[in-house]
Amino acid sequence: MTPDSSRVGFPDSAAETGIFGDVTDIRPLLDKALAGERLTLDDAGVLLSSDDWTSMVKVGHELRNRRHDPAQATWTAFRVINYTNFCDVDCSFCSFKDEIRSSRGYTLTLEQIEAKTVEARDLGCDAIFFQGGVNPDLPLAYYTEAFQIIAHRHGMHVRALSPVELWRLAEKEGISLETLLEVLKQAGLGSVPGAGAEILTERMREVLSPKKLTAAQWCETMGACHRAGLPGSCNIVFGSTETVEDVAAHLGYLRDQQDRTGGFLSFVPWVFQPQTKNFPIRHVMSWEYLRMVAVARMFLDNIDNIEVSIMVMGRELAELGLRAGANDISSIVIEENVLASRGLKTMRAAERFLSEAGFQPRRRTLGYELL
Numbered sequence: 447m448t449p450d451s452s453r454v455g456f457p458d459s460a461a462e463t464g465i466f467g468d469v470t471d472i473r474p475l476l477d478k479a480l481a482g483e484r485l486t487l488d489d490a491g492v493l494l495s496s497d498d499w500t501s502m503v504k505v506g507h508e509l510r511n512r513r514h515d516p517a518q519a520t521w522t523a524f525r526v527i528n529y530t531n532f533c534d535v536d537c538s539f540c541s542f543k544d545e546i547r548s549s550r551g552y553t554l555t556l557e558q559i560e561a562k563t564v565e566a567r568d569l570g571c572d573a574i575f576f577q578g579g580v581n582p583d584l585p586l587a588y589y590t591e592a593f594q595i596i597a598h599r600h601g602m603h604v605r606a607l608s609p610v611e612l613w614r615l616a617e618k619e620g621i622s623l624e625t626l627l628e629v630l631k632q633a634g635l636g637s638v639p640g641a642g643a644e645i646l647t648e649r650m651r652e653v654l655s656p657k658k659l660t661a662a663q664w665c666e667t668m669g670a671c672h673r674a675g676l677p678g679s680c681n682i683v684f685g686s687t688e689t690v691e692d693v694a695a696h697l698g699y700l701r702d703q704q705d706r707t708g709g710f711l712s713f714v715p716w717v718f719q720p721q722t723k724n725f726p727i728r729h730v731m732s733w734e735y736l737r738m739v740a741v742a743r744m745f746l747d748n749i750d751n752i753e754v755s756i757m758v759m760g761r762e763l764a765e766l767g768l769r770a771g772a773n774d775i776s777s778i779v780i781e782e783n784v785l786a787s788r789g790l791k792t793m794r795a796a797e798r799f800l801s802e803a804g805f806q807p808r809r810r811t812l813g814y815e816l817l
């Protein structure tokens with residue numbers, strides 16, 4: 447598939463493609479997915495260019511039901527601890543960061559981290575999502591002591607540190623990534639988020655954050671985590687100037703990495719939120735998001751779980767996503783400081799949401815063990 451820079455901000459307008467948009471017959475590709483044949487990058491591009499989203503979500507839901515109990519949908523409960531907002535990466539879309547050693551920024555003390563952990567545990571959460579800015583002033587001991595408090599003192603699962611945080615920490619400490627992961631794992635690290643990917647093409651890396659890891663470095667870091675016995679998630683964030691080719695290539699990076707190391711437990715599609723004045727975002731239509739969920743289910747044939755984020759997408763769209771290929775709602779999330787949250791806040795709310803959506807609610811751990 448040849449990249450076409452003119453196709454920025456898909457889908458094409460009706461004026462360009464006719465009232466029904468792209469009328470390419472996608473039935474052969476849907477049949478291919480239903481037959482269990484692997485879709486190509488070109489196939490993904492065709493699907494992502496098509497307006498026949500209703501056919502895609504039907505197939506996405508069918509494939510979801512073949513892999514998971516059709517009557518059930520899962521949820522989990524964790525607290526996000528954004529331990530610092532000092533950051534020197536300068537992502538163009540982020541308003542959370544503060545300049546290093548700015549008087550406006552913060553870094554949580556270990557006592558504050560423990561207090562947040564105890565509060566989450568008392569509310570019934572079993573996991574902490576520990577993530578923040580890339581703060582070069584923090585030593586390795588800060589992380590190991592925090593993880594020991596969360597995991598060993600209070601028995602909570604620790605999912606922590608995006609690839610760029612890990613990469614930079616290994617550089618700062620002068621040790622290999624493999625050595626760093628072993629130290630953090632012994633301290634209590636249990637899994638890793640596939641954060642900081644957004645769109646894994648070099649063109650979009652330059653738009654989003656030139657100081658972040660390249661696509662190859664991001665995949666290298668996630669592969670090292672998987673080989674160290676630290677599974678986690680992966681995602682896409684779209685709704686800016688990405689092209690169909692960018693999105694297809696991103697999904698290809700994720701699938702290829704999963705073929706190599708097999709540690710992605712789930713995939714989560716998100717959209718960019720308006721946080722900064724100069725970062726270009728566009729409105730992602732509801733059907734376009736559902737198409738992304740369905741295409742992910744068809745293309746990412748080696749990732750079991752597709753999550754819809756109520757926190758980012760809202761309840762109505764998340765409910766529809768569970769009929770488009772997703773099997774999990776990635777909630778409840780207690781405390782979120784980076785994104786504007788539209789999510790569920792209580793366990794009763796999560797179970798009620800899924801019940802009203804027509805599913806039997808099943809709680810899970812971050813490792814996807816059913817409770």
